[in-house]
Structures are given as C-alpha cells and as structure tokens.
Amino acid sequence: MQDKLIIFDTTLRDGEQSPGASMNREEKIRIAKALERLRVDVIEAGFPAASGGDFDAVKAVSQAVGESAVCGLARALDTDIDRAGEALAVARRSRIHTFIATSPIHMEHKLRMTPDQVVERAVAAVQRARRYTDDVEFSPEDAGRSEEDFLCRIIEAVIAAGATTINIPDTVGYSLPPAFGAMIGRLRERIPNADKAVFSVHCHNDLGLAVANSLAAVMSGARQVECTINGLGERAGNAALEEVVMAVKTRQDAFPCDTGINTQEIVPCSKLVSSITGFPVQPNKAIVGANAFAHESGIHQDGVLKSRETYEIMRAEDVGWSANRMVLGKHSGRNAFRTRMRELGIEFEAEEALNEAFARFKDLADKKHEIFEEDLQALISEQIYESEAERVKLIALHVCSDTGETPRAQVVLKVDGEEKTSESEGSGVVDATLKAIESLLATGASLLLYSVNSITTGTDAQGEVTVRLERGGRIVNGLGADTDIVIASAKAYLNAVDKLLSSAGRKHPQVADV
Ligand code: KIV
Ligand code: ZN
Secondary structure, three states: OOEEOEEEEOOOOOHHHOOOOOOOHHHHHHHHHHHHHOOOOEEEEEOHHHOHHHHHHHHHHHHHOOOOEEEEEEEOOHHHHHHHHHHHOOOOOEEEEEEEEOOHHHHHHHHOOOHHHHHHHHHHHHHHHHOOOOOEEEEEEOHHHOOHHHHHHHHHHHHHHOOOEEEEEEOOOOOOHHHHHHHHHHHHHHOOOHHHOEEEEEEEOOOOOHHHHHHHHHHOOOOEEEEEHHHOOOOOOEOEHHHHHHHHHHOOOOOOEEOOOOHHHHHHHHHHHHHHHOOOOOOOOOOOOOOOOOOOOHHHHHHHHHOHHHOOOOOHHHHOOOOOOEEEEOOOOHHHHHHHHHHOOOOOOOHHHHHHHHHHHHHHHHHHOEEEHHHHHHHHHHHHHHHHOOOEEEEEEEEEOOOOOOOEEEEEEEEOOEEEEEEEEOOOHHHHHHHHHHHHHOOOOEEEEEEEEEOOOOOOOOEEEEEEEEEOOEEEEEEEEEOOHHHHHHHHHHHHHHHHHHOOOOOOOOOOOO
C-alpha cells in the first residue's frame, strides 16, 4: 500500500507571521473551512499564548472544523502548553505543537540555556502536552543549523516522552536539498525509536528552496510536510502547499506516497487567502498564478490545441481553474443565497446578519448582474470589516474629475461617533480621497502599498483594493471592495486605519521569552 503524505497547513500560524498578514477570528474560520474542503490533514490554527485574540481564534477554529485535526503552537513552557490545551479542548481532533531551539547560535544567544537544559525542557513540554492530547508534535527550531548528534539525542528523548510527530524545521531557509534530504534519512536511521514517530519538515523559502527541500525530505522518508497556501509565511515564506501537492501528484513515478488533497479546491483556497490577507499572487506563480496555464507563444498554443500534453503537465481544471462560475444572479432569492453561502463554508449565526448580507448582495446584483464566488467572499469580508470597525466609518464620498481640472474629493466620516467632513485635491481621485481622509484622521502612517485587483473579469467587476500602512514599526493591511474603485480605496484605507488604531499587541512565538 502506498504511504500517505500528511499535509500540515500552517497558513493561519506561520502564514500569519508575515508582516501585515494577521487575521481575525472570522477570517481564520473562513480560511480553516476552505482548508477543510481542500482536505488538509492538520490545520495549525495559531499560537494561543500570543494574545487573547489568538486564543479565541484557535478555539473558534477548533469549534468550526470537523474533519481536519486542529493544531496549536506552544513554546516549551507550561503556560503556553496549558493555553494551547485549553484553546483546543473543543476540537474533534487536536494536536499540540511544541518547540524549542536546538542550534548552538539560538541556544547560546536567544535562549541562554545549555544543551542539557534544552533537552530537559523539551521532554517536560512533550509530557505536559500529552496530558491534553495523544497527538503531540515536537520541533527542534533551527534544526537546519543544529548539530546532528544533538538532534539525535533530543529527538530520541522527546519520542520516549510521547511525541508522535517530529518536525525538522529549516527555520532560516539555509539548507540545500541534497544535504537536507540526506539529513532526514540519517536521523531516521540513527535514532533508535524513530519508527515510533512520523517525520515531518517545515522549510522556509529564504533561498527559494523551501519546496525543493521539502520534496528532498519526502524522498528520504519524511511523511508530513508543513506548508502554506501561496507560500505565505515569515520573511520569504514557507513551502507552498499547492506546489508540494502537485509535484507529488504529477510525479508519482518519483514519490512513494501521495496526499489526500482535493486538488480542485486549490485555486479557490488560494484566492481566498490572497483576498483576506491582501497578499496578491504573482501572475507567474506555479499552479495558482494567473498565467500558470496561459500559453502566449503561437508555437505553444498550436501544440496545446493539437494535443494538450505537448506543453501541459497538469490540467488547469484539476487544480480548480475554471472560468469564473456564475453562482447567483439578480433574481436569486434569499434561500439560494443562504445555500450558496453555506457551500462556501459561511454560516450566519443570527438572522440579522443573513438579512444584511442578502441586502448587500441585492445591491451588488443591481450593479453587476452576475455574481461569482469571489464576489460573495468579498461581500462577506466587507460585512465583517464594517461590523468590526471600532473607530472610523465611511458615511459619504463625493469626487470630481474633469479633463484639465485638478481632481477633488470630499469625504464624510464618522470618527468615534462624531461626523466630520473634509475636502482635498490630488493627482487623481484616489489620491484626493486618501488625502482627504488623512487630513481628518492625521494618523501619520506611511503608505507602504496600494494595489487594485479586479475580483472577476469584465469592466463591471468589483475592484478589490489593498492598502498597507506602517506606523511605529507596526504594519497592517486594509481591504475594500466595490464596483467603484474610489469607494473601494476609501474603504481599504479606513479598514487599515481602524486596525492601526484598535488592535492590541501580540507575542511572536520565536522571539519570545523561553
Ligand atoms: O520556522 C520554524 O522553525 C517554526 C517553528 C515554530 C516550527 O515556525
Ligand atoms: Zn516557520
């Protein structure tokens, strides 16, 4: 029988560590449900000890997910492990992932602990995690730069203490595929109780080698890969789930294992993550980039028309590329709307929320007639953002743009309950609008990114705007969607400002105080 390659998705945890990609509870639930439709085996939902918000989000994902196991990250500290155990208590299948750094550089400079102390702490952490669940994963952080003899010692000890998965992270993306693969093979051979645990890898992409390193490890016996949708993650990101899965599926001649992933859900999931985080997917990105299956050259087009195998090694429809599917129209009723939302994993807890979403849908359908899956996702994002906006709300926007005249904008905002109006000129109406908003709010934030993407095709499509702001070292993303891109821009800017003004700080798992 062929081995199963376990897919452990960490979009909601390591992915969230990308600056500006932090997600709230509702966003995490929506992505978790999409991951479940994708049939990932394990969803790492967050780091519960980071903040009250992170704890709640992991708990909410544990409640929402039925099939995939839900995992919480914990440093090798009693308090972290207890927080993770509590957050995961409601999950149907739960996993605690505990870690401690093992490289000389991390032990000496970050932890200020001796190797003996690190082993002792790791064993105690695994034992404590086993009080909450039988499914315990241990990671020696920075394994890629750790001494192999020490790795063997600590891994043997944690397996004896009850760890069921051993994850080898290339934390700083330093490893090269042949050496990384060989190391996994040697660890499995040298550690006497290695057969009592599944070996896993978690590779970062600093040298663009995360997927290559992960696949080399699979060839040497790793049977779990940790990855993220669109390769999101700390710094240059993690191994991209879609690339790992499709490499293994397409090259079954080379791999003695396969995943249980429902590949047709890859593209919808990629679009959802991109839309929620505001991280666009580059057009030439493998599998999920807009050009991944587009043949521009005449020779290629000719070949594909005669026989698709000439230039295509995978079928676009197998990874979920299809012409935008029209899902609802102007005449669709409330029940059809609710059913379609349910299929997308969106449940309305209260009748008022459904009514509000339906009213927004009718509004949109009046403007653009054909409503696609992506439109519904954007509509829900917006409803959530607006319901959570604590400080600022857009009340009205008026813009004026005439050939040969300076563009102008007038905005009316509600700021902490009080209505305020401002006007500004700009190089275009978007610039004038954002300047008018800034003159009212005086956030002093720097604009790091402004981007507009068309959610679907056609000139009546909604534009989705991402605004990234930075203030005092904190980076936040704001999103807004509308058939009018100036309104979408104002909404995105206000969404970012609201996050900047209201959200509380959280701990970072790998920089914190063990
Ligand atoms: O990159 C890393 O080492 C991690 C660990 C917490 C597994 O993210
Ligand atoms: Zn990582």
